[in-house]
Amino acid sequence: MPALTGWRQRAAAYLPDIPHTRPHEWLRASIGASLAFLLSAITCGLLFGSSVALHFAGPWAASAFLLFAVSSGALAQPWSVIGSYLCASLVALLLGFWLPAGVVSAALALGLSLLLMYPLRCLHPPGGALAFCMVFAAPLPGEPAWMAPLPAICGGLVLVLLAVLFNNLTRMPYPRQRTIQKDDHHTRDPAPGERVGIQAEDLDQALDELGAFVDxxxxxxxxxxxxxxxxxxxxxxxxxxxxxxMSRDLVCAAPETPVRDALRLLVKHHLKALPILDEERRLVGIVSLVDLLAPRRKGGRFKRLLGSLGLRRDRVLGQVMSSPVxxxxxxxxxxxxxxxxxxxxxxxxxxxxxxxxxxxxxxxxxxxxxxxxxxxxxx
Missing domain, CATH: 3.90.1280.20 (CBS domain Like)
Structure with missing residues (x-):
């Protein structure tokens, strides 16, 4: 029985996981990849000729696949695409000075490109295909050798630009933005929700222990x-x-309520905030004790000090309330x-x-x- 269980586990490793994407996302990605590849090939064909564009069509198609099907992955970010294309081009050009174009030089270009992409954090599988194609990409007669990579890099730039436009227009944020926690308290402490449970250091340690690239x-x-x-x-x-x-017996005020009256309500009912309703009983703002004692307005330190001392109680809530709520x-x-x-x-x-x-x-x-x-x- 243990042997049978182990066999099932090994067999399950060859089966696909359950997808977590929806059919409309499949359609979105396929349309975007097709359009981006087509426009990239047409653009480079007009600039460098159709035969040159066809020579690099394979890497472009693979890059388009990643940029639209898995746009949130680390392999599909803009630097991964452009950086890998540059690495592949540089390695292929250098090898071209010492080795003739062939399978051996193409294999070396593939391995060295991969070795260079790791420390530069631009791992992108189509870059390996580009290294292979670049070995056999001879420059046009009379052109220097460094001109050969231009069509490939141009195609990569077009793909990235179209990915930025299409993905964001179809509500798929691209490139992925780094999360910056808002510091509402202006202290070095982490947010309350991050002081217990899993922390950033735990994620870093788990990734280090995994010891493999995670897309x-x-x-x-x-x-x-x-x-x-x-x-x-x-x-x-x-x-x-x-x-x-929730509390249902509410104490509210109007935009025309004087600040001095709002202060009395907060003190009387032991409240920290006061909802502001208009004539139609719609929520239009909210004020806290801080808003009432120190209204947010432009001015020098002396004016802000006067506000903190409560010397602007002649104002109304509509002038100091926070909105929208x-x-x-x-x-x-x-x-x-x-x-x-x-x-x-x-x-x-x-x-x-x-x-x-x-x-x-x-x-x-x-x-x-x-x-x-x-x-x-x-x-």
């Missing part, structure tokens, strides 16, 4: 792990929604509220249903809900 950017890997954590937490918390946690829907899951009320540093979140303000969730409400969930698991 996924580190930022995408971190997003994937944290998204998995959120889904697991959401499953464990059941169906706790915003409507179950970050809010959640009544059906939002509790897990969606955690990063908003912790990492973003918000003290409360307005809750809307059908565009109407129906409640407010504070950090205290969220803590109470998490406490109830913890007691349920311990019980």
């Amino acid at each position: 996924i950017t580190r930022d995408d890997l971190e997003r994937l792990v944290r998204s998995t954590e959120r889904h697991a937490l959401r499953r464990s918390m059941g169906d706790t929604r915003a409507r179950q946690m 970050l809010h959640v829907e009544a059906d939002a899951h509790a897990v969606e509220l955690i990063p908003l009320l912790s990492d973003r540093g918000l003290h409360c979140l307005p809750v809307l249903e059908g565009g109407e303000l129906v409640g407010v969730i504070t950090q205290t409400d969220l803590i109470a809900a998490l406490h109830r969930d913890l007691l349920a698991h311990l019980g």
